[in-house]
Amino acid sequence: xxxxxxxxxxxxxxxxxxxxxxxxxxxxxxxxxxxxxxxxxxxxxxxxxxxxxxxxxxxxxxxxxxxxxxxxxxxxxxxxxxxxxxxxxxxxxxxxxxxxxxxxxxxxxxxxxxxxxxxxxxxxxxxxxxxxxxxxxxxxxxxxxxxxxxxxxxxxxxxxxxxxxxxxxxxxxxxxxxxxxxxxxxxxxxxxxxxxxxxxxxxxxxxxxxxxxxxxxxxxxxxxxxxxxxxxxxxxxxxxxxxxxxxxxxxxxxxxxxxxxxxxxxxxxxxxxxxxxxxxxxxxxxxxxxxxxxxxxxxxxxxxxxxxxxxxxxxxxxxxxxxxxxxxxxxxxxxxxxxxxxxxxxxxxxxxxxxxxxxxxxxxxxxxxxxxxxxxxxxxxxxxxxxxxxxxxxxxxxxxxxxxxxxxxxxxxxxxxxxxxxxxxxxxxxxxxxxxxxxxxxxxxxxxxxxxxxxxxxxxxxxxxxxxxxxxxxxxxxxxxxxxxxxxxxxxxxxxxxxxxxxxxxxxxxxxxxxxxxxxxxxxxxxx
Numbered sequence: 001x002x003x004x005x006x007x008x009x010x011x012x013x014x015x016x017x018x019x020x021x022x023x024x025x026x027x028x029x030x031x032x033x034x035x036x037x038x039x040x041x042x043x044x045x046x047x048x049x050x051x052x053x054x055x056x057x058x059x060x061x062x063x064x065x066x067x068x069x070x071x072x073x074x075x076x077x078x079x080x081x082x083x084x085x086x087x088x089x090x091x092x093x094x095x096x097x098x099x100x101x102x103x104x105x106x107x108x109x110x111x112x113x114x115x116x117x118x119x120x121x122x123x124x125x126x127x128x129x130x131x132x133x134x135x136x137x138x139x140x141x142x143x144x145x146x147x148x149x150x151x152x153x154x155x156x157x158x159x160x161x162x163x164x165x166x167x168x169x170x171x172x173x174x175x176x177x178x179x180x181x182x183x184x185x186x187x188x189x190x191x192x193x194x195x196x197x198x199x200x201x202x203x204x205x206x207x208x209x210x211x212x213x214x215x216x217x218x219x220x221x222x223x224x225x226x227x228x229x230x231x232x233x234x235x236x237x238x239x240x241x242x243x244x245x246x247x248x249x250x251x252x253x254x255x256x257x258x259x260x261x262x263x264x265x266x267x268x269x270x271x272x273x274x275x276x277x278x279x280x281x282x283x284x285x286x287x288x289x290x291x292x293x294x295x296x297x298x299x300x301x302x303x304x305x306x307x308x309x310x311x312x313x314x315x316x317x318x319x320x321x322x323x324x325x326x327x328x329x330x331x332x333x334x335x336x337x338x339x340x341x342x343x344x345x346x347x348x349x350x351x352x353x354x355x356x357x358x359x360x361x362x363x364x365x366x367x368x369x370x371x372x373x374x375x376x377x378x379x380x381x382x383x384x385x386x387x388x389x390x391x392x393x394x395x396x397x398x399x400x401x402x403x404x405x406x407x408x409x410x411x412x413x414x415x416x417x418x419x420x421x422x423x424x425x426x427x428x429x430x431x432x433x434x435x436x437x438x439x440x441x442x443x444x445x446x447x448x449x450x451x452x453x454x455x456x457x458x459x460x461x462x463x464x465x466x467x468x469x470x471x472x473x474x475x476x477x478x479x480x481x482x483x484x485x486x487x488x489x490x491x492x493x494x495x496x497x498x499x500x501x502x503x504x505x506x507x508x509x510x511x512x513x514x515x516x517x518x519x520x521x522x523x524x525x526x527x528x
Contacts, residue, residue, distance in 0.1 A: 009091075009092060009095045010095065010154065010184075012099070013095050013098060013099055013104070013124065014106060014122070014124065016099060016104070018099075018101055018102060018103050018104050019104050019105075019106055020103055020104065020105050020106065021106040021108070022106065022107065022108055022146065023105060023128075023131065025132065025135065025136075025291075025292040028105070028128050028129075028131055028132040028135065029046055029132065029292065031103075031105075031128035032046055032048075032127075032128045032129045032132065033046075035127075035128055037127055037128055037129045038129050038294075039300055039302075039305060040305060041295065041300055041305045041306070041307055042304060042305045042306050042307075043289060043290050043291070043293075044290050044291030044292070044293075045289050045290060045291070045292070045293040045294065045295050045307075045320070046129060046132065046292075046293070046294050046295065047295040047298055047300045047305075047307065048129050048294060048295070048296055048297075049296075049297055049314060050190070050191040050192045050193070050296060050297055051191050053174065053190040053191060053192045054192065054297050054314060054315035054317055055192060055194070055315065055317050056192065056194055056195060056198060056397070057172075057174045057176065057190055057192070057195070058078070058397050059080075059171060059172075060170065060171055060172055060174040060175055060176055060189075060190075061080065061176040061177075061178075061199075061397070062080045062081065062082035062087075062170070062175065062176070062177045062178070063075075063079050063080070063081065063082070063177075063178050063179075063180070063400060064081075064082055064083070064084055064087045064177065064178065064179040064180070064181070064182075065081045065082065065083060065084065066084065066179065066180060066181040067181075068180060068181055069180045069181075069206075069400075072206075072400075072401065073206075073400050073401070074399070074400065074401055074402040074403070078396055078397055078399070079400050082169070082170070082177060083169070085169075086168065086169040086170070087177055087179055087182075087186070089168065089169075090163065090168055090170070090175065090177065090186060090188075091179075091182075091184065091186055093161070093168075094156060094158050094161050094186060094188055095156075097158060097161050098124070098126065098156070098158055098161075101126060103128075104124060104125070104126065105124070105125045105127075105128055105130075105131035106122055106123070106124050106125075106131070107122065107123045107125075107131050107134040107135050107138070108120075108121075108122045108141060108146060108149045108151065109121060109122075109123075109134070109135075109138040109139050109140050109141055109268070110138065110139040110141065110145075110268075111138060111139065111200050111201075111203075111204055111266050111267070112139070112204065112208075112257065112264065112266050113139060113252075113264045113265045113266070113268075113333050113334040113335055114257065114259065114261070114264035114335055116259070116261075117208065117211060117213060117257060117259065117264070118139075119152055119153060119200075119203070119204065119207065120149055120150055120151050120152050120153075121138065121151055121152065121153045121154070121155065121200060122149075122151040122153075122154050122155070123138070123154075123155040123157065123196060124154065124155065124156050124157065125157045126157060126158050126159060126160060126161075127157075127159065127191070129193075129294060130157050130159070130191075130193055130196070132292070132294055133193040133196065133294050133321050134155075134196060136268075136269045136292065136293070136294060136321050136322055136323045137196075137197050137267055137268065137269040137270075137271060137321055138200070138267060138268050138269070139267065139268035140268055140323070152183055153183045153184070153185065153200070153203055154183065154184050154185070155184075155185040155187065155196050155199060155200065156184065156185065156186050156187065157187045157188075157195075157196060158187065158188045159187075159188065159189065159190060159191040161188040161189065162188070162189045163175050163188060163189055172189070173188075173189040174188070174189035174190045175187070175188050175189060176190075176195050176199060178199060178202060178203065180203075180206065185199040185200070185203070187199065192296075193294070193296060193321070194271065194319070197267070197271060198397070198398055200266075201217070201255050201266065201398045202398045202399075202400055204255070204257070204266050205395075205398055205399050205400060205401070206400045206401060208257050209401055209405055209406070209409065211259075212259075212260070213257045213258065213259045214257065214258040214259075214406070214409040214410065214413055215255075215256075215257050215258075215266075215406070216230065216232065216255070216256045216257070216258060216395075217232065217234075217254070217255060217393070217394050217395030217398060218230045218231055218232040218233075218239065218254075218255075218256055218394070219231040219239040219240060219242070219243035219250075219251075219252060219253045219254055219256075220243060220250075220251040220252055220256050220263050220265070220336070220339070221243045221244075221245060221248040221249060221250050221251055222248060222249050222251055222331060222336045222337075223247075223248050223249075223452070226336070226337055227340050227341070227452065228251070228262070228263055228336045228337055228338065228339040228340060228341075229243075229248070229339060229340070229341040229342070229343065229448075229452045230256070230263070230339045230341070230342045230343065231243045231343045231345060232342065232343065232344050232345060232368070232394040233344065233345030233346065233347075233373065233394055233426075234371070234373050234391055234394055234395070235273065235317075236273060236347060237345040237346060237347045237373055237426055238345050238347075238426045238444065239253060239254060239345060240253040240254070240270060240271075240272045240273065240285065241272075241281075241282055241285070241441070242343070242345070242426075242444065242445065242448055244282065244284045244285055244327065245329075245445075246283070246284065246329060247449075248329070248452075249329050249330055249331045250284075250324065250327055250329060250330045250331065251263060251264075251265055251330075251331050251334050251335070251336050252265030252266070252267060252270075252324065252334050253267075253270040253271070253272065253324075254267065254270070254271060255267050258338075258339070258409075258413060261335075262335060262336055262337040262338050263335065263336050263337070263338070263339060264334060264335040264336075265324070265334030265335070267324070268323060268324060268334075269321060269322060269323045269324050270285075270288070270320075270321070270322055270323075270324055270326075270327070271319055271320075271321050272285045272288075272319065272320050272322075273317065273318065273319060274289070274295070274298060274309050274318050274319060274320045275309065275310075275312055275316050275317075275318045276309060276310055277309040277320075278309070281441060284327050284328070284329065285320070285327075287326075288320070288322045288326035288327050289307075289320050289322060290322075290326065292322070292323070292326075293320055293321065293322040293326065294320070294321040294322075295307060295318075295319070295320055296318065296319040296320070296321065297314040297315050297317065297318050297319065298311075298314075298318045298319075298320075299311035299313060299314060338413075338416075338417045339413075339417065339419055340417070340418075340419060340420065341419065341420050341421075341422070341451055341452045342364070342414075342419055342420070342421045342422070343421075343422050343424050343448060343451065343452075344359075344364075344367055344368065344394070344421070344422065344423045344424065345373075345394075345424050345426055346372055346373045346374075346423065346424070346425055346426070346427065347373050347374045347425070347426050347427035347428075348372070348373070348374065348425045348427035348428060348502075349374035349387065349388055349427055349428060349432065349433040350388065350428070350432055350433075350498050350499070350501070350502045351427065351428035351429055351430060351431050351432050351433070351435070351436040351485070351488075351489075351498070352466075352485050352495060352498050352499040352502055353423070353425040353427070353467070353469075353485065353502075354423075354425060354464060354469055354471045354483065354484070354485055355424065355425050355429065355439055355443065355444070355447060355478075355482060355483060355485075356422055356423070356424050356425070356447040356448075356451065356456075356471070356472060356475065356483070357422065357423045357461075357464070357467075357469035357470055357471050357472075358420070358421075358422055358456065358461060358469075358470040358471075358472070359421040359422060359423055359469070359470075360470075360523065360524070361411060361414050361415065361421075362519060362520055362522075362523035362524040363421075363423075363468070363469070363523070363524040364410065364411075364414060364421040364524070365407050365410060365411050365520050365524060366510075366520055366521065366523075366524025366525050367423055367524070368393055368394065368406075368407055368410050369392060369393065369403055369407050369510070369513060369516065369520070370390055370392075370506055370509060370510060371390055371391040371392050371393055371394045371395070371396065372388070372389075372390050372505075372506065372509075373389060373391065373394075373427075374387060374388055374389065374427060374433070388502070388505060390505075390506075390509040393406045393407065402515070403513065403516075404513070404515050404516060407516070407520075420451070420454075420456075420457065422451045422456070423469065424444065424447060424448060424451075425439060426438075426439055426444050427439065429482065429485060429488045430488040430489055430490075431489060431490075432498060436488070436489075442477075443477070443478045443479075443482060446475060446476060446477030446478050447475050447478055449477075450475050450476055450477075455475075455476060456472050456475065459472045459473070459474065459475075460472070460473050460474070461473065462484070465527070465528055466496070466499045466500060466503050466526055466527070466528045467499070467503060467526050467527070468525070468526060468527040471483055471484060485499075486499075500528065503526035503528065506525060506526050507525065507526065510525060
């Protein structure tokens with residue numbers, strides 16, 4: 001029996017009688033409530049739960065081995081290969097499954113705010129709330145743009161379709177598969193909406209460098225004088241929190257491109273962690289959770305419909321998805337000039353890295369390649385408490401090309417634009433996780449503000465004897481004794497032991513970079 005072509009199958013699906021295209025936010029919210037997919041909260045947000053998968057499933061993510069990408073992808077445990085045969089079989093099974101659903105929802109939009117590099121996409125979802133998520137997270141077209149919209153990539157999200165690992169050739173019931181030749185992302189077996197967002201980011205991390213654009217897992221904001229700051233870091237390290245600043249306009253909270261013209265947001269919305277969220281600590285994020293926002297895995301009182309942001313019983317990875325214009329102080333459109341400051345954020349569970357340190361270009365490239373932090377509870381399945389990890393370029397799960405490609409682009413940008421780079425530890429101080437305390441947000445904000453405003457450009461520093469980092473001895477608004485990590489520990493010998501242990505982990509991790517200039521490791525890595 002001859003297999004129907006994938007193009008025709010997708011065309012038939014998108015033009016089927018069960019398709020609802022480009023529903024408005026109120027229409028989608030009505031569908032969500034009528035379908036019993038979620039609850040309406042007291043502020044008009046929709047509250048949903050994602051079942052057993054409350055974070056990404058990186059071990060179930062694949063890229064199809066196709067001739068056009070075969071020699072470009074950095075294949076391995078992150079970019080796992082899957083055959084065309086396996087993809088084709090699952091693709092047709094999913095399309096056949098969706099074809100018989102009562103209703104399907106289609107969102108048409110874009111990734112990439114800069115019109116020169118914009119990627120038209122469409123998202124087909126089984127659930128109405130997933131379509132609302134896509135509507136809020138990606139860039140929404142104008143009426144005129146919608147008339148001329150020609151999708152170049154399609155996301156197909158079928159959470160209730162469970163794969164059979166024995167028959168379907170995948171690891172589990174869950175699968176996230178990217179085909180660059182078919183221009184399709186196929187997602188099934190999980191309800192976690194973040195898989196859509198990060199799949200499109202992975203695609204952009206492949207396409208943009210091919211156009212000589214540095215793609216970045218970072219948030220970005222800009223001051224009144226046009227000074228742009230970037231914040232790199234994994235989930236939970238503070239990208240969204242620190243870039244959402246009442247005194248600076250937000251460009252975006254998670255994904256950006258840096259072209260020869262400047263920085264642009266890849267998304268049209270924000271996906272903020274909201275465990276322990278309060279108006280006092282994060283007013284802009286708190287107030288953005290209103291009509292049309294999606295609360296993911298946040299416990300809500302059934303009667304009052306008031307969210308309990310302190311309740312992590314479902315997961316610590318509670319999330320809020322909302323359009324970027326839900327925040328008052330933003331740049332529209334989400335583009336700006338070249339950055340003058342870069343902040344690398346790390347949540348150090350060892351409690352030994354300085355709360356802030358200045359980096360040379362070599363140190364910046366070293367720490368960018370290392371991507372050290374602690375996985376925080378809930379960001380991935382099975383992670384219940386922080387654990388030390390290294391995620392290349394602060395975004396390894398989403399980088400399909402070799403790390404060297406991204407690191408060289410960073411180094412080039414630092415040189416071209418004389419960028420000041422800082423490493424900021426938002427993790428523990430005074431001891432390891434469970435003994436020390438998490439760095440106070442007020443102190444971190446003060447340090448970041450001083451860095452961005454140029455107050456640390458000529459400040460006196462001391463050199464860390466283990467990591468070689470240049471630590472400012474004074475930062476406005478921060479007690480001096482907080483700045484030197486060895487002074488915050490009760491037992492300095494214990495501090496040195498842990499610091500050397502972490503330095504050893506840095507060295508061991510860096511061994512995987514066999515094609516990196518030796519000077520980067522020599523000048524940028526630990527010195528003891």
